[in-house]
């Protein structure tokens with residue numbers, strides 16, 4: 711069953727720093743495709759964001775890991791909270807928010823390591839951002855309402871995704887947005903099968919994750935956009951895992 715320890719190794723921390731902050735010049739072997747697969751959180755925000763309400767806006771990034779999307783949301787919203795249950799991610803995101811350059815390393819091959827550096831985007835006002843440790847299935851009641859709630863690749867990593875999704879309509883203000891992405895990698899080690907949103911044969915045929923999302927969200931949200939968003943997880947210099955997340959933007963009625 712799910713244990714947050716999966717995300718607590720130095721190796722996974724480095725993979726997420728690379729996923730969120732790698733620069734194109736760091737990955738010469740990916741020339742030609744790098745623009746389409748690097749900096750996944752930045753592309754998620756840019757590709758999913760629709761019209762936002764006027765005024766002083768609040769956003770919440772649930773399952774923020776090392777915080778790149780949280781920083782990107784601060785380009786559009788005056789107050790952004792990044793929340794994750796893994797303290798190591800939140801501590802690292804907090805160092806980036808404090809304008810520290812975070813050094814990390816990933817394998818080149820075998821025991822050879824390649825050094826990298828990550829920093830928060832220079833042109834983002836980091837004073838708009840704050841990070842906190844928290845559980846998406848049990849978000850603190852006094853957190854308030856948001857114009858935008860963002861959750862990238864979270865739901866198929868949660869034990870009880872439905873608890874988070876049922877809470878969404880209370881978190882998003884009327885007219886606001888919920889932006890979700892998921893690769894729909896349903897695995898029992900993260901999510902007991904009875905809690906999967908899709909990926910199984912139902913009474914009336916195959917149930918896909920988007921079907922599960924529609925059933926849960928359509929009473930209070932309208933599906934505004936659906937996009938495919940590719941990204942790479944680096945294992946070593948010549949081996950990457952290509953994942954294509956399904957991104958959906960939901961407008962609260």
Ligand SMILES: C[S@@+](CC[C@H](N)C(=O)[O-])C[C@H]1O[C@@H](n2cnc3c(N)ncnc32)[C@H](O)[C@@H]1O
Pocket residue numbers: 717729750751772773774775776793794795796799844845846847861862863864867868869
């Ligand atoms: C697959 S990673 C995605 C990270 C980031 N959003 C991204 O797109 O790169 C899933 C993240 O969700 C976090 N997570 C999993 N279950 C959670 C929960 N119940 N509450 C808060 N965060 C959770 C993990 O710690 C991890 O950072």
